Amino acid sequence: NAGVMQNPRHLVRRRGQEARLRCSPMKGHSHVYWYRQLPEEGLKFMVYLQKENIIDESGMPKERFSAEFPKEGPSILRIQQVVRGDSAAYFCASSPAKGGRGKQFFGPGTRLTVL
Amino acid sequence: GQQLNQSPQSMFIQEGEDVSMNCTSSSIFNTWLWYKQDPGEGPVLLIALYKAGELTSNGRLTAQFGITRKDSFLNISASIPSDVGIYFCAVLEANAGGTSYGKLTFGQGTILTVHP
Numbered sequence: 001n002a003g004v005m006q007n008p009r010h011l012v013r014r015r016g017q018e019a020r021l022r023c024s025p026m027k028g029h030s031h032v033y034w035y036r037q038l039p040e041e042g043l044k045f046m047v048y049l050q051k052e053n054i055i056d057e058s059g060m061p062k063e064r065f066s067a068e069f070p071k072e073g074p075s076i077l078r079i080q081q082v083v084r085g086d087s088a089a090y091f092c093a094s095s096p097a098k099g100g101r102g103k104q105f106f107g108p109g110t111r112l113t114v115l
Numbered sequence: 116g117q118q119l120n121q122s123p124q125s126m127f128i129q130e131g132e133d134v135s136m137n138c139t140s141s142s143i144f145n146t147w148l149w150y151k152q153d154p155g156e157g158p159v160l161l162i163a164l165y166k167a168g169e170l171t172s173n174g175r176l177t178a179q180f181g182i183t184r185k186d187s188f189l190n191i192s193a194s195i196p197s198d199v200g201i202y203f204c205a206v207l208e209a210n211a212g213g214t215s216y217g218k219l220t221f222g223q224g225t226i227l228t229v230h231p
Contacts (some may be wrong), residue, residue: 004157033217042121042203043158056218076147088158095217101165102146104219106157111123 004107012113013082021077021110025094032075035088082114121172121222136225137188138204146207147187153200
């Protein structure tokens with residue numbers, strides 16, 4: 001009964017490096033969402049993907065950030081040329097259907113630290 | 116973007132006490148949710164509300180969807196130490212056609228501390 005899996009749990013990068021965050025949704029779920037949480041703040045929506053499609057990327061920064069959810073394999077959130085302001089917890093969630101009626105199941109998150 | 120105002124920001128209570136927190140919005144939403152986040156973990160869904168005026172319970176937790184569809188509250192009765200954590204309200208946003216498409220907007224959270 002594996003839930004949403006994210007790896008790595010912790011990631012340290014130096015400014016200018018690339019960060020790749022992976023998310024495997026719950027079994028049977030084909031919809032994936034990425035959120036970012038800054039310290040002592042709520043979660044902020046970034047992107048919503050279905051297999052091989054980006055449904056809504058209205059919360060993604062215009063530059064350096066990209067996301068994909070290929071036909072096979074996990075969803076990937078990629079941050080190029082990281083800066084200190086990218087330090088945050090990144091959460092992935094999944095649902096079995098579009099929107100999931102809000103019932104999104106969250107992974108444990110990846111905590112990114114940019115030195 | 117949409118803003119949810121969640122209060123209080125933090126609460127310090129004694130074990131056994133009841134707790135109440137609420138969330139308001141300037142816009143109408145058709146789905147309200149309450150999540151709990153433990154330190155170092157992702158949020159866990161507690162209660163989902165889909166109908167204005169609806170009152171839903173999950174064990175010692177009770178949540179209500181305001182009749183105006185612009186607010187919700189969460190009550191926890193007889194608190195225990197494991198209730199410690201951050202509680203978030205969230206709404207499911209809809210697109211221009213009124214169809215929900217999966218974007219959750221979260222409040223800032225209420226930090227709950229329970230003293231044994």
